[in-house]
Amino acid sequence: MNKIGFNVLAWSAEVSEDLFPILDRLKEIGYDGVEFFVGPWEEKAFKKVGKHCADLGLGVTTVTVMGPEVNPISPDTRVRQRAKDHLRWVLDRSAELGSEVLCGPYHSAFATFEARPPSEDDYLRSAKVMYATAEYARQLGIRCTPEALNRFECFLCNTMTQLDRLLQAVDHPNMKAMFDTHHANMEEKKLGEAIEFIGPKLGHFHISENDRGTPGSGHIDFDEVFSALAKVNYEGWLTIEGFTRNDPAFANSIGVWRQFSEPWEMAEKGYQLIKSQLEKYKSDS
Secondary structure: OOEEEEEHHHOOOOOOHHHHHHHHHHHHHOOOEEEEEOOOOOHHHHHHHHHHHHHHOOEEEEEOOEOHHHOOOOOOHHHHHHHHHHHHHHHHHHHHHOEEEEEEOOOOEOOOOOOOOOOHHHHHHHHHHHHHHHHHHHHHOOEEEEEOOOOOOOOOOOOHHHHHHHHHHHOOOOEOEEEEHHHHHHHOOOHHHHHHHHHHHEEEEEEOOOOOOOOOOOOOOHHHHHHHHHHOOOOOEEEEOOOOOOOHHHHHHOOOOOOOOOHHHHHHHHHHHHHHHHHHHHHHO
């Protein structure tokens, strides 16, 4: 049975006790869980926030990104070792939050490009780091779900076909695929066909509007999306990821220069959208 989550990046990238009132209200709306960005925050905050989520009965998923200094596809073995070490640290913090899933484009460094298409060597280097990450995560009870991003933010994996190529090279049962409707809107020919293609390996799902605003307010065809999810019998998390200018440092880092929607509008209307779509395609299946 699907669980509905909300990524608190709409308010802040930092994991801290300042999020407690937000977590409380998300629980009141009806959310099953929340998603946190794992970054260089005060380590003791992860356990405190994780305990608060557990006390509320909120599940947790986590997301992270990699910088060029910890790039899993770097030709430099020292950089790749730092990538492995950093991902272990991220997984340890995720475990302290009580995370079930670590998602994000951590297969390679964010917005780090080459003047050529990705090569077989790039995929193989990433696969070795991802295998080690998946094995460590398995010991912590966390599923790994690397994400395909659009071509302006990611070099290695833009489509489900490329992500599948990476997963085949990793060949680890604890590493599945993540799908984000915002990125797929730019890179896939048909959202439904892409979901059906990756369905057997689908491990996490982001519900995101084309402009990262309130789900249902733009041109993403969520009927197509939820129909395909029903066809592949996807039963994992459906987590809303929308961005704002509320955390200026984070917004600047990902090129968010205007306010798409207010966070609570995203949370309340997005929750209603997911519930109605799940009910619609449950009854149709």
